[in-house]
Amino acid sequence: MFTELKSIYPEGIATPNPLIIAGPCSAETREQVLTTARELSANGIRLFRAGIWKPRTKPGGFEGVGPEGLEWLKEVKQETGMQVAVEVANHAHVEAAVAAGIDMLWIGARTSANPFAMQEIADTLSQLNVDCPVLVKNPVNPDLDLWIGALERLYNAGIRRLGAIHRGFSTYGKHLYRNMPQWHIPIELRRREPNLPIICDPSHIGGKRELISSISQQALDMGFDGLIIESHCDPDCAWSDKAQQVTPDVLNFILNTLVIRDQKTSTESLALLRQQIDRIDNEILEQLNKRMSVSREIGQFKKEHRMPVLQANRYDSIMKSRVKLAVEMGMSAEFMTAVLTAIHEESVRQQLEILNRR
Numbered sequence: 001m002f003t004e005l006k007s008i009y010p011e012g013i014a015t016p017n018p019l020i021i022a023g024p025c026s027a028e029t030r031e032q033v034l035t036t037a038r039e040l041s042a043n044g045i046r047l048f049r050a051g052i053w054k055p056r057t058k059p060g061g062f063e064g065v066g067p068e069g070l071e072w073l074k075e076v077k078q079e080t081g082m083q084v085a086v087e088v089a090n091h092a093h094v095e096a097a098v099a100a101g102i103d104m105l106w107i108g109a110r111t112s113a114n115p116f117a118m119q120e121i122a123d124t125l126s127q128l129n130v131d132c133p134v135l136v137k138n139p140v141n142p143d144l145d146l147w148i149g150a151l152e153r154l155y156n157a158g159i160r161r162l163g164a165i166h167r168g169f170s171t172y173g174k175h176l177y178r179n180m181p182q183w184h185i186p187i188e189l190r191r192r193e194p195n196l197p198i199i200c201d202p203s204h205i206g207g208k209r210e211l212i213s214s215i216s217q218q219a220l221d222m223g224f225d226g227l228i229i230e231s232h233c234d235p236d237c238a239w240s241d242k243a244q245q246v247t248p249d250v251l252n253f254i255l256n257t258l259v260i261r262d263q264k265t266s267t268e269s270l271a272l273l274r275q276q277i278d279r280i281d282n283e284i285l286e287q288l289n290k291r292m293s294v295s296r297e298i299g300q301f302k303k304e305h306r307m308p309v310l311q312a313n314r315y316d317s318i319m320k321s322r323v324k325l326a327v328e329m330g331m332s333a334e335f336m337t338a339v340l341t342a343i344h345e346e347s348v349r350q351q352l353e354i355l356n357r358r
């Protein structure tokens with residue numbers, strides 16, 4: 001248990017609810033860093049993030065500008081007064097970041113999955129005797145013990161300004177989310193470590209800017225302590241993660257429309273109910289997509305076995321049983337028939353596509 005934690009926010013200042021960290025996925029140029037920082041600062045953001053060393057899945061991608069970016073972050077601090085955060089993954093990164101006076105460090109998902117790297121970072125922080133806040137992203141795989149283990153290595157090295165970042169978990173194949181939220185995992189972390197602040201990263205969970213708002217609301221509804229959101233002065237031209245970045249003004253809009261939960265906020269409020277609808281729609285989409293992918297597998301099977309796509313008996317029995325269930329649940333038979341017909345049409349279309357593929 002982490003019993004002696006201290007605030008991750010600057011000493012002596014009450015941590016805002018929610019804590020917001022924003023900035024580009026990667027520092028690209030001095031111009032891009034400063035422009036983004038100025039716009040975020042003008043919108044009231046106090047904590048600025050930018051990746052300097054980027055762990056890329058494949059070689060050949062943009063791997064970050066390296067230590068040169070630290071100089072730009074120093075300028076951000078000087079000019080805007082914002083605190084600055086970077087991702088570190090090894091001894092050299094920690095040394096360079098600490099020497100540059102970086103205010104906050106975070107550990108990426110690929111690093112928190114690696115106990116050797118975590119121990120190296122913990123040892124370096126302990127040698128340097130720094131009292132810098134460190135946020136640990138969940139490992140790429142859904143392993144809560146590995147996540148807690150990474151945090152423990154830092155705690156055992158004397159780090160007390162500690163927090164966790166929930167950024168979702170990798171899965172195989174295409175999904176609505178880039179990284180599945182698996183909310184029960186951070187919730188279990190909260191149960192086991194109630195003193196540990198947990199921040200949500202809707203940008204890396206969603207992978208698309210359209211999802212940031214609903215994921216953020218869901219996190220706040222579940223009592224997360226803050227949000228880390230990727231923001232870029234020109235998202236469509238970003239050198240990494242462009243689909244999930246938003247301009248500082250869009251970020252401002254998103255933050256202003258979020259419903260901050262406190263004891264006084266009624267769960268009946270319209271905004272909250274609308275957020276629930278957004279969430280459920282996302283779930284429906286996710287499930288529909290799963291159904292289509294199973295249906296494509298069936299299509300493949302039918303093709304291999306020279307079976308026709310349309311199996312009238314099967315379709316009829318699906319219709320009858322689902323419509324009956326829907327009526328029992330209080331929905332109309334007409335409504336459910338229309339929904340199932342539409343789903344079936346799309347399944348048939350996708351199966352025919354497979355059948356006609358050479």
Ligand code: PEP
Nearest residue numbers: 025051108109110167204
């Ligand atoms: C990032 O924050 O830009 C990043 C690389 O995230 P993650 O480690 O969650 O993939």
Ligand code: MN
Nearest residue numbers: 025230240241
């Ligand atoms: Mn990113």
